[in-house]
Amino acid sequence: MKASVGGYARAVDLRHALDLLAQGDGMARVLAGGQSLVAAMNMRLSTGDLLVDINHIAALKGVAREGDRLRIGALTRHAEVASDALIAQHAPLLRKATDLIAHAAIRNRGTIGGALAHADPAAEFPACVLALDATIHVNGPDGVRDIPAADFFTGVFETTLREGEILTALSLPVAEEGERQVIHELARRSGDYALAGLCVVRRKAGHRIVCISVGTHPELATAAMDKLDGGDVAGAVAALRDALDPPSDTQASAAYRRHLAGVLLERAIADLNGESA
Numbered sequence: 001m002k003a004s005v006g007g008y009a010r011a012v013d014l015r016h017a018l019d020l021l022a023q024g025d026g027m028a029r030v031l032a033g034g035q036s037l038v039a040a041m042n043m044r045l046s047t048g049d050l051l052v053d054i055n056h057i058a059a060l061k062g063v064a065r066e067g068d069r070l071r072i073g074a075l076t077r078h079a080e081v082a083s084d085a086l087i088a089q090h091a092p093l094l095r096k097a098t099d100l101i102a103h104a105a106i107r108n109r110g111t112i113g114g115a116l117a118h119a120d121p122a123a124e125f126p127a128c129v130l131a132l133d134a135t136i137h138v139n140g141p142d143g144v145r146d147i148p149a150a151d152f153f154t155g156v157f158e159t160t161l162r163e164g165e166i167l168t169a170l171s172l173p174v175a176e177e178g179e180r181q182v183i184h185e186l187a188r189r190s191g192d193y194a195l196a197g198l199c200v201v202r203r204k205a206g207h208r209i210v211c212i213s214v215g216t217h218p219e220l221a222t223a224a225m226d227k228l229d230g231g232d233v234a235g236a237v238a239a240l241r242d243a244l245d246p247p248s249d250t251q252a253s254a255a256y257r258r259h260l261a262g263v264l265l266e267r268a269i270a271d272l273n274g275e276s277a
């Protein structure tokens with residue numbers, strides 16, 4: 001089926017894009033990589049929209065270190081996340097995650113900003129940015145807002161982005177000396193969305209654990225984190241399984257996803273410790 005498009009406008013800069021969205025009267029949509037939006041339009045899940053193409057806005061591109069933080073522009077493609085030297089050094093979790101996202105063609109077009117705004121509970125980047133304690137930067141009719149990742153994701157494909165706002169960048173603390181960051185997941189085939197997955201970050205202040213595909217949106221697994229901070233791996237696995245309320249669907253039952261999350265946590269901890277699981 002062909003997509004139904006109400007109109008298309010290429011924004012030349014951020015101000016232009018915000019004006020176009022404001023003129024869209026609630027019917028305008030940001031077009032970034034188009035890898036999720038166009039698929040939704042083809043399926044008529046999103047119709048009659050004015051597409052505001054942000055791909056040519058220079059201010060949304062680039063990766064830079066700013067003091068003890070790394071700033072990643074919203075238009076950074078998944079393939080650029082995979083190859084960027086600053087990301088590999090300061091946020092290796094994001095680089096590792098790209099190996100698990102879809103296929104090369106999608107990674108060449110899809111953007112990190114698009115993945116965060118889309119907020120698919122099965123997507124890797126939303127979980128990663130929460131595990132890394134990132135801040136999401138947005139610009140819109142109410143001006144600039146800096147939203148902690150913990151407050152950004154609110155439900156299945158739901159975020160605190162307001163109408164007319166554009167996600168401009170994310171920023172995160174650069175990895176401290178000795179910090180470890182790992183991601184583990186299980187998918188039926190390479191490139192498929194994960195049946196279940198999780199990210200674990202080990203910092204001096206403690207562990208941060210965020211699951212993928214086992215809830216409505218990324219959340220910190222605080223009970224499991226507390227157990228892991230105390231060195232109780234079995235307790236962490238049990239606490240994680242207790243806290244989860246995963247969906248059942250044609251891909252996997254809730255019970256299987258819950259079990260899998262525990263197995264993946266054991267593998268992630270072995271990986272953090274440099275052991276094989």
Ligand SMILES: Cc1cc2nc3c(=O)[nH]c(=O)nc-3n(C[C@H](O)[C@H](O)[C@H](O)COP(=O)(O)OP(=O)(O)OC[C@H]3O[C@@H](n4cnc5c(N)ncnc54)[C@H](O)[C@@H]3O)c2cc1C
Pocket residue numbers: 029030031032033034035036037038039054074100101102103106109110111112113114115117118122123124125161165166167168191192193194
């Ligand atoms: C076959 C297939 C397999 C895939 N597998 C995976 C996978 O395994 N893991 C995974 O994580 N993802 C997967 N994806 C999704 C892919 O990562 C998308 O590229 C990504 O989710 C959306 O990024 P995009 O730049 O293409 O956004 P778009 O499709 O352009 O936009 C998606 C949504 O976000 C909004 N949006 C985009 N950018 C902004 C912005 N800067 N500010 C405000 N709103 C914005 C759009 O209006 C739209 O509502 C898959 C996609 C396909 C087609």
